[in-house]
Amino acid sequence: MPIPTYYTTDVLQLTPEWLQQRGKSALLLDLDNTLLPRDTQQFSADVLAWVQQMKDACIKICLVSNNWHHRAQSAADELECALVAKAIKPLPPAFLMALRRLGVLRRDAVVVGDQFFTDCLGAALLGMTGVMVLPLAEHDLPHTLFLRNLERFVMGDRRPQPLGPPGWRLYSQR
Numbered sequence: 172m173p174i175p176t177y178y179t180t181d182v183l184q185l186t187p188e189w190l191q192q193r194g195k196s197a198l199l200l201d202l203d204n205t206l207l208p209r210d211t212q213q214f215s216a217d218v219l220a221w222v223q224q225m226k227d228a229c230i231k232i233c234l235v236s237n238n239w240h241h242r243a244q245s246a247a248d249e250l251e252c253a254l255v256a257k258a259i260k261p262l263p264p265a266f267l268m269a270l271r272r273l274g275v276l277r278r279d280a281v282v283v284g285d286q287f288f289t290d291c292l293g294a295a296l297l298g299m300t301g302v303m304v305l306p307l308a309e310h311d312l313p314h315t316l317f318l319r320n321l322e323r324f325v326m327g328d329r330r331p332q333p334l335g336p337p338g339w340r341l342y343s344q345r
């Protein structure tokens with residue numbers, strides 16, 4: 172399985188149907204620069220509608236964030252979803268805690284995030300499906316910007332792709 176399993180532009184590419192067709196019932200979501208640009212506190216209307224759409228389809232959601240500030244809790248409060256903060260991704264414990272909170276198994280959930288070395292590597296360490304998205308903002312923490320250079324190296328010529336119909340895999344497109 173490639174790491175990340177899928178590489179696409181943004182979370183809006185994921186639909187309840189896409190998840191359900193793959194037997195997925197839960198999302199473990201990164202916060203910063205995946206759902207919320209790092210330099211704002213305001214979710215876009217699109218992201219709020221997307222979260223609601225997932226909830227309406229009974230897709231369970233847990234934020235898994237390395238962020239240790241109040242920002243993570245207030246985001247989870249606003250979205251009315253579970254949260255595992257101070258996650259130390261890519262280490263497995265936070266992902267396992269998130270799965271327990273939602274009452275699902277590894278194979279039921281998809282990890283979504285904008286960073287290879289935290290979100291996608293974390294998913295891979297647990298054999299989970301990972302979806303990498305482009306960061307919402309260029310602005311990020313210094314160590315993240317450093318990791319982005321390594322990320323460019325490991326991602327090579329892979330480019331974000333629209334998420335297609337069932338059975339369609341980015342890897343088969345190469």
Ligand SMILES: [Mg+2]
Binds near residue numbers: 201284285
């Ligand atoms: Mg992030």
